[in-house]
Amino acid sequence: MNRDRLRRVVKVVIAGIVAVGVFGLLIMLLWNWLMPALFGLRQINFWQALGLFLLARLLVGGFKGGQPHGSRRWRRRMMERWAKMTPEEREKFRQGLRENLREHWCPPEPEADPPK
Secondary structure, eight states, rough: OHHHHHHHHHHHHHHHHHHHHHHHHHHHHHHHHHHHHHHHOOOOHHHHHHHHHHHHHHHTTTTSSSSHHHHHHHHHHHHHHHSSHHHHHHHHHHHHHHHHHHHHHOOOOOOOOOOO
């Protein structure tokens, strides 16, 4: 292992230790500020906060970083499909996307009351 690589590894390890410490401290401070006042729970110490952080990471998403592999695969497949489409198919696809987005995000217009 050359010197530059060793320095990089040491920097990453130190940054990781600092990040874990900052997250633990942040979780402890937030818990001790909010939870006793809101729910009557007792305060926690730094090590309990680190344990809470570890538990939350394991339950919610693990420790993988970056993009999930599935989204890269989906993007590659979509780009391949797009390259094979004719201009007419591309326009039809765009129109379908617009309609779906409009249905999902735009509220329906209120119907006018019939004249009395």
